[in-house]
Amino acid sequence: MYSSELIKGTLKTIILKLLSENDKMYGYEITQKVKELTGGKIQLTEGALYPTLHALEANGILTTNAVNVGNRIRKYYTITPTGKSLAEEKVTEFQDFMNTMIFLLDLKLKTV
Amino acid sequence: MVVLTHEQVAFILNDIRRSGIETEELQLNLLDHICCIVEDELLPNHSFEECYQSVMPRFFKRELYEIQEETNLLLTFKHYYAMKKVMLISGTFSAVGFIIGSFFKLMHWPGAGAMLMLAVFCMSVLFLPLLCVLKIQEAATTRNKLIIGVATVFGILISTGAVFKVQHWPGANVLWWGALELLVFVFLPIYFFTGIRNADTKTNTIITSILILGAAGVLFLPFNTRQNQWNETVYLSANKYLNETYAYTTNANTQKYVSNTANATNNAALQKASNDLCAQIDKLKYFVIDGTTNNTQPRPTEVEFLRERNGNYDIPTSLLFANGINTPAPQLTALKTALQNYATLVKTTYNVHDVALLSIENTTQVIDGQKVDFTWESKFYHAPFELVFRHLSELQLNVRIIEANAIR
Numbered sequence: 016m017y018s019s020e021l022i023k024g025t026l027k028t029i030i031l032k033l034l035s036e037n038d039k040m041y042g043y044e045i046t047q048k049v050k051e052l053t054g055g056k057i058q059l060t061e062g063a064l065y066p067t068l069h070a071l072e073a074n075g076i077l078t079t080n081a082v083n084v085g086n087r088i089r090k091y092y093t094i095t096p097t098g099k100s101l102a103e104e105k106v107t108e109f110q111d112f113m114n115t116m117i118f119l120l121d122l123k124l125k126t127v
Numbered sequence: 128m129v130v131l132t133h134e135q136v137a138f139i140l141n142d143i144r145r146s147g148i149e150t151e152e153l154q155l156n157l158l159d160h161i162c163c164i165v166e167d168e169l170l171p172n173h174s175f176e177e178c179y180q181s182v183m184p185r186f187f188k189r190e191l192y193e194i195q196e197e198t199n200l201l202l203t204f205k206h207y208y209a210m211k212k213v214m215l216i217s218g219t220f221s222a223v224g225f226i227i228g229s230f231f232k233l234m235h236w237p238g239a240g241a242m243l244m245l246a247v248f249c250m251s252v253l254f255l256p257l258l259c260v261l262k263i264q265e266a267a268t269t270r271n272k273l274i275i276g277v278a279t280v281f282g283i284l285i286s287t288g289a290v291f292k293v294q295h296w297p298g299a300n301v302l303w304w305g306a307l308e309l310l311v312f313v314f315l316p317i318y319f320f321t322g323i324r325n326a327d328t329k330t331n332t333i334i335t336s337i338l339i340l341g342a343a344g345v346l347f348l349p350f351n352t353r354q355n356q357w358n359e360t361v362y363l364s365a366n367k368y369l370n371e372t373y374a375y376t377t378n379a380n381t382q383k384y385v386s387n388t389a390n391a392t393n394n395a396a397l398q399k400a401s402n403d404l405c406a407q408i409d410k411l412k413y414f415v416i417d418g419t420t421n422n423t424q425p426r427p428t429e430v431e432f433l434r435e436r437n438g439n440y441d442i443p444t445s446l447l448f449a450n451g452i453n454t455p456a457p458q459l460t461a462l463k464t465a466l467q468n469y470a471t472l473v474k475t476t477y478n479v480h481d482v483a484l485l486s487i488e489n490t491t492q493v494i495d496g497q498k499v500d501f502t503w504e505s506k507f508y509h510a511p512f513e514l515v516f517r518h519l520s521e522l523q524l525n526v527r528i529i530e531a532n533a534i535r
Binding site for chain 2: 041043061063067073081084090
């Protein structure tokens with residue numbers, strides 16, 4: 016598990032990338048998908064996930080669709096075209112950041 | 128996989144609400160999320176409550192409300208930059224407005240009042256409240272929040288009061304006093320007594336408090352300028368003398384008409400023309416008073432009116448020259464015509480030539496080596512209230528003096 020400090024800086028990028036690759040997702044699904052893809056190394060906390068989702072929605076980057084699931088309502092998040100281009104920007108920026116960090120910390124790349 | 132019952136879902140939702148999650152969308156998100164985890168982890172024939180209690184602590188460090196706080200912070204953050212931008216623009220605008228407005232005021236150019244008002248409006252309605260909101264968000268303690276709030280109200284009162292004072296508008300002193308009282312009796316005690324308790328802030332608090340007290344003393348100065356009071360006394364005694372002389376001459380003329388019966392027809396025409404002219408001048412005075420006080424009833428007396436507004440030339444100029452110096456108000460032009468007609472009547476009927484007292488002719492003055500023509504009306508342009516009224520009262524007195532010399 017990585018520290019929450021590291022995850023906090025990349026949370027928006029992770030959410031946007033996942034949503035641009037998936038038609039629609041709900042909160043729990045996002046946490047599970049990240050956990051599954053990273054083999055449990057990255058576990059998004061609900062305390063960070065939902066405020067970010069709400070802020071992205073308020074900024075028009077995500078839209079929501081409420082669906083009745085049994086005896087409760089589930090909110091599905093979909094990325095908007097603005098959000099998609101933002102996702103690309105964020106991923107590119109992160110890639111650039113990674114390269115800089117690799118150079119800065121003189122890291123040798125290893126496979127996960 | 129276990130599916131939660133309606134009761135269990137309702138229980139979770141109630142617990143979420145009890146924890147202080149106010150936003151409905153967030154409540155629904157958390158409900159679904161918690162239900163998903165519980166349904167995944169709850170084994171058949173195991174206690175729902177126990178499972179729920181084990182799941183909940185994963186959502187927070189201290190309490191569930193943290194998620195609501197974080198959401199609020201992120202949502203407010205969205206407006207943060209917009210607010211900061213508006214604050215900076217309005218702050219710059221009011222600062223520039225204050226500088227240019229003050230310069231216009233100094234040069235006696237029209238529009239100074241409007242510019243200062245716009246600047247103070249921007250400062251009081253946009254800049255200071257936005258600065259207050261942004262600073263309160265950053266403030267860590269209630270004490271600091273309170274200090275920022277009181278300081279904002281003080282800033283609004285003092286800037287509005289300053290413009291009212293410069294414009295000689297009524298209510299300036301109330302605003303100024305209000306601001307000073309707030310500073311000395313509310314802001315300073317809160318700042319001093321809370322700051323002095325903390326060893327880290329003790330010295331700074333004492334120094335700043337002394338500076339604030341000094342600043343309050345400087346701000347108090349406009350109340351204590353003897354010169355203004357003397358000016359007012361001198362002006363009011365001159366006004367009193369003028370009015371008393373006018374009343375005396377009017378009375379003397381009335382008696383003269385009674386004793387001079389030889390020329391009754393002409394005298395009656397002269398009396399009527401003099402009375403009409405003085406009444407017309409009175410009407411012009413009322414036009415200025417009513418235009419300034421928005422027809423307040425009962426209409427204040429000349430002295431009451433002038434005591435509140437001495438020094439202000441923007442309002443009388445805007446009333447008498449709404450479209451500039453070359454376009455006097457119809458009332459002023461009509462008065463000039465009436466004065467000319469009166470002069471003609473007196474000259475032709477009585478052969479009296481002291482009508483020069485009315486000074487209706489255009490004058491020429493040499494300004495910076497150049498001859499400049501001044502119309503009779505222009506003496507009212509950019510003249511403060513007291514000068515406008517003095518011109519008019521002098522005219523009334525001069526009409527009575529000419530009348531006195533003419534009665535046969």
